Amino acid sequence: MTATxxxxxxxxxxxxxxxxxxxxxYWLKAYGIAGAYRxxxxxxxxxxxxxxxxxxxxxxxxxxxxxxxxxxxxFTLPDDRASAVGxxxxxxxxxxxxxxxxxxxxxxxxxxxDAGAPGWNDGLxxxxxVGAGGAARAVVHGLLTRxxxxxxxxxxxxxRAKNLHALLGKPVQAAPWDALNDLLGxxxxxxNTTTLGMAGQPELPADIGRLPGHAIxxxxxxxxxxxxxxxxxxxxxxxxxxxxxxxxxxxxxGFTLWFGRKPEVTPxxxxxxxxxxxxxxx
Numbered sequence: 001m002t003a004t005x006x007x008x009x010x011x012x013x014x015x016x017x018x019x020x021x022x023x024x025x026y027w028l029k030a031y032g033i034a035g036a037y038r039x040x041x042x043x044x045x046x047x048x049x050x051x052x053x054x055x056x057x058x059x060x061x062x063x064x065x066x067x068x069x070x071x072x073x074x075f076t077l078p079d080d081r082a083s084a085v086g087x088x089x090x091x092x093x094x095x096x097x098x099x100x101x102x103x104x105x106x107x108x109x110x111x112x113x114d115a116g117a118p119g120w121n122d123g124l125x126x127x128x129x130v131g132a133g134g135a136a137r138a139v140v141h142g143l144l145t146r147x148x149x150x151x152x153x154x155x156x157x158x159x160r161a162k163n164l165h166a167l168l169g170k171p172v173q174a175a176p177w178d179a180l181n182d183l184l185g186x187x188x189x190x191x192n193t194t195t196l197g198m199a200g201q202p203e204l205p206a207d208i209g210r211l212p213g214h215a216i217x218x219x220x221x222x223x224x225x226x227x228x229x230x231x232x233x234x235x236x237x238x239x240x241x242x243x244x245x246x247x248x249x250x251x252x253x254g255f256t257l258w259f260g261r262k263p264e265v266t267p268x269x270x271x272x273x274x275x276x277x278x279x280x281x282x
Contacts, residue, residue, distance in 0.1 A: 005034040007058055008258045012065035015039045019273050020063055023251045026272050027263040035259050051075050061092035061258045069134050076101035085141050087134040092257040105138035108250025117216045117239040121146040124188045129153050130204060131193035132160035135220055139191055140168055154180045184210040192219045197227035208232040219243055223277055244273060
């Protein structure tokens with residue numbers, strides 16, 4: 001690698017758990033591109049000064065993860081998608097030197113479903129989204145771009161679900177936590193954006209038996225790779241999409257912006273990340 005080779009990083013607090021370096025460095029090696037992708041642990045009180053000095057630090061762009069995804073909008077020029085979602089995860093310095101931001105969780109979610117469950121949105125009338133945080137906002141925004149007629153957001157704290165209705169409009173409705181299973185009877189898509197089902201966490205209390213036979217189930221959790229929710233869906237013969245697929249697909253645009261080549265999400269890349277996740281992901 002030469003001194004002028006492009007470099008990018010992921011900024012978080014903490015950031016040691018991030019698998020993004022595995023993904024981007026795999027692509028750099030696979031395509032023979034001189035460059036680097038690193039982790040940068042940055043506390044919230046230092047975040048603004050850090051991202052505003054990306055170029056001085058030798059970076060052409062960055063990913064941001066918790067707890068910085070909302071705060072980063074203040075220090076960048078967000079595109080329409082990041083503004084609509086209220087959060088960004090990908091930054092780049094444009095040709096005029098401006099620091100711009102977008103939210104690739106949206107396309108990561110959509111592209112993962114397109115790859116794993118082709119035609120998933122054909123005639124999709126009702127989607128149920130569990131959770132109301134930043135990931136849920138990205139999912140709901142993506143569903144709206146695919147003309148989903150009705151989206152119900154279920155969250156333990158109902159007022160946060162109502163905030164999504166206020167932010168994203170009439171097709172998005174809020175429902176109380178105890179209404180989850182009653183909503184599944186006509187749901188063509190169920191999406192878990194919470195940490196429920198993650199290793200060490202309780203399971204999502206969803207009765208998969210209530211979903212129609214054509215329904216699709218997506219879970220943003222990727223440790224374990226097959227969550228209890230996905231296992232129950234697969235046992236019923238329903239199509240599913242896992243969280244690791246979304247993680248891989250959301251990385252594509254950032255790599256393209258920073259290193260000038262659109263990469264492919266391949267089985268070999270997925271295997272490399274799975275190997276790093278270890279037995280806990282099984």
